[in-house]
Amino acid sequence: MKTATMALLFVAATASAHVAPLESFETKPILADLKDLRALNIPVLAKDERIEVGYAIVTPLMQQRIQERAHQVGKCGGFEDLSQDVMLHSKGFDKMLQSLADIQEKNELYERAPFKILSLTKDARIEAALTEVSESNLRSYVTWLSSFPNRNNRDPQPNRHVDEMKQRLEAMLGNATIPYEISIIGHTSTKQNSIRVRLPGSERPNEIVVLGGHLDSINQSWGGDKAAPGADDNASGSANLIEALRILMNKEQPKRTVEIFWYAGEESGLLGSAEIAKQYKAEKKDVVAVLQLDMTLFPGSGELVIGSMTDFTSAWLRDYLKAMNETYLHARVVDDKCGYGCSDHASWNRQGYPALMPFEATFRNSNQNIHTAKDVISPASNFKHSAVYTKIALVMAMDLANSQARQPY
Ligand code: BES
Ligand code: ZN
Numbered sequence: 001m002k003t004a005t006m007a008l009l010f011v012a013a014t015a016s017a018h019v020a021p022l023e024s025f026e027t028k029p030i031l032a033d034l035k036d037l038r039a040l041n042i043p044v045l046a047k048d049e050r051i052e053v054g055y056a057i058v059t060p061l062m063q064q065r066i067q068e069r070a071h072q073v074g075k076c077g078g079f080e081d082l083s084q085d086v087m088l089h090s091k092g093f094d095k096m097l098q099s100l101a102d103i104q105e106k107n108e109l110y111e112r113a114p115f116k117i118l119s120l121t122k123d124a125r126i127e128a129a130l131t132e133v134s135e136s137n138l139r140s141y142v143t144w145l146s147s148f149p150n151r152n153n154r155d156p157q158p159n160r161h162v163d164e165m166k167q168r169l170e171a172m173l174g175n176a177t178i179p180y181e182i183s184i185i186g187h188t189s190t191k192q193n194s195i196r197v198r199l200p201g202s203e204r205p206n207e208i209v210v211l212g213g214h215l216d217s218i219n220q221s222w223g224g225d226k227a228a229p230g231a232d233d234n235a236s237g238s239a240n241l242i243e244a245l246r247i248l249m250n251k252e253q254p255k256r257t258v259e260i261f262w263y264a265g266e267e268s269g270l271l272g273s274a275e276i277a278k279q280y281k282a283e284k285k286d287v288v289a290v291l292q293l294d295m296t297l298f299p300g301s302g303e304l305v306i307g308s309m310t311d312f313t314s315a316w317l318r319d320y321l322k323a324m325n326e327t328y329l330h331a332r333v334v335d336d337k338c339g340y341g342c343s344d345h346a347s348w349n350r351q352g353y354p355a356l357m358p359f360e361a362t363f364r365n366s367n368q369n370i371h372t373a374k375d376v377i378s379p380a381s382n383f384k385h386s387a388v389y390t391k392i393a394l395v396m397a398m399d400l401a402n403s404q405a406r407q408p409y
Contacts (some may be wrong), residue, residue, distance in 0.1 A: 007285050008239055032079035033065055038097040040065050041231050046112040054244035101366045111409045117383070118316075118323040118405075126398045130249045131327060133390045136330035141239035142231050142297065150228035151217040153192035153265035162193050165262065167217065169242070171195060185264075187275050192216060194272040197245060201401070210353075211238030211244065211393045212260050212273065214266030214291040214344055218371055225373035232360070232369040236386050237293030238262055244393035254401040256288065263344050264292075267371075271346035281351040286405050289317055290355040291396050292345035295388040300365030304331040306388065307359040307366075312346040314354030316407040321358055324395045331388050336362040356408045358392055360385070360392075390400035 034054040037044050042062050046055040063079070072080030145151070148161045166184060173180055178199060185194040195215070201207065215238050219228025229235075241260050248258070265271030280287055301307065306325075308318050318335070325333050336359070341347075345355035352373070359365055371376045 004383035010360055018085075018250070020351065023312070026081040026083065027057060027400075028063070028081055030053065030063070030066075030079040030082055031055055033070075036066055036069050036078065040069060042066070051068035097368055102256075106157050110328075118319050120323050120327040120395075120399060122327055123399065126328065126395060129247055129251060129394050129398060130391050133243060133387045133394070135387050137243050137246070138236075138239045138383050138386055138390070139377070140405045141242050142235045142377060142381075145235035145238060146231040148217075148229075150219060151215060151230060152228055153190040153216050153268050153271065158264075162195060162215065162262075162264070166195055167197070169245070172242075172246060173197070173249060178249060178251070178253040181250065185266060185272070185276065187221070187270045187272055189275060190265040190268065191378065192272070194264045194276065197247065199254060199258045199260075201255050201257040205257045207256040207288050208259055209256055209396055210261060210290040210348070211241055211252075211396060212233055212261035212263060212292070212344060213241055214264075214272070215262040215279045216265055216267050216272075217375075218267035219370040219373060220372070227373040228371075229376045230370075231376045231381065232295050232297040232367045233375055234294045236295060236297035236360075238291050240296055240390040242392045244397065247394060250396050253399065254397060255403075256401040258401050263286075268281065268333060268346055268359075270341065270349040273347035274350075277347040277351045277353065280353075284331060287353045289314075289320075289355050289396065289400055290345060290348040291393060292343055292348075292355060292357045292395065293389050294343040294357070295366060295370070296358075296359045296386045297383070298360050298367035299385040300361030300367065302332075302361075303335065303382060303385050304329075304363060304388060306331050306333050307336045307362045308333050309338055309342075309357040309359055309363075310335050311339065312341050312349040312355065313357055314349075314407055317354050317379050319358035320400070320405075321356060321392065324392065324399070326379045327354065329388055329391055333358075334362060338363055358389060388399040 007384045025199055031053050034044065034047055034052040037054045037056055040057060040062070042056050044054040046051065066078040068193040079248065148218035152158065166182065169182055183196050185192065185196055214234050217228040217233065219226050241262065245260055262271035263274065266273065299305065308321055310318065322333050325331055336399065343357060345357045348355045366376070
């Protein structure tokens, strides 16, 4: 009976081998787990005990056995094929130990690297959510927010727009199909309030993904019109967050908690975010990632060119932005610097939390009308460009907030 089963297995293996690529019939040089090679009695021609890797020349049957064993212990592949390795062919077997040492060194470098290469697996639900982002919604939110005379924290009525925003968010959230909490956050450094919408995580609610931007505006020009419409700075980022929330509230509840902030008093020195980040740190809150959206409407470096600020941000999250760009955004990401703590991400960074700031352009190509009465929707405003930043928020809420990924250092 046993022999019959083995014969059957052999036939099955032979049959399936007919459809396998021709090279799988070749005897080839490989690198494999030393333990696997030993367990299978495969002659080890060279080895590195430290990394438990062995070099062997294996027949097709040996290859099959290694693969079967690897699958049994939950690994895939089982070995690394070196038959195409140019260095091995040109320098020959006697260089094999050197090659193993090189691999060891590479592994060590990889482990020590400030971040690891990331890639995102395309998720159809995320792709579908991204198509829901509406440019006309973004335009109407920016139109509404920039219609206030100003949103300055030093205005005698610093919370007019904050209160109205809260009412609008509550009306929108009336249609939510996942749990949420909305709160007004008061501050000691300013009379203006921040707003937070919390989408509690279903599995790991203590792990928080923060998405934020400042809701206030300022006019710093001399004399003339003192209105501060702040369409780009930062009705645009605020609108991106409203639109992200509108889409998220009817999706699956995230496994991690997602918190969306509209901060107070950024223009007077990062006031709201500084207090919030300090408080979170004092309460030892586990903030896994912070996204800052501040100015997303003026495509100064070209449509769909994103400036990724490298100061006061995390290398891991900047790498994550590049990975999500490959998978979902198909824009261009260009590294740049503000040169100072130019927005609320710096508040979180100062407390040791990993932050990301994807910006409308490079610093020097950004909107020159900010902090004046001229920061209004204009023919230069580009809502298709701005929509990408809502997509970044959505990927962070639907991919990162559903994963176990965190900054590896
Ligand atoms: N949105 C700006 C920051 C900005 C401006 C970034 C131009 C890149 C290009 C932000 O609202 C702001 O004005 N920040 C202040 C600094 C803050 C600490 C008061 C600034 O840049 O002066
Ligand atoms: Zn500003």
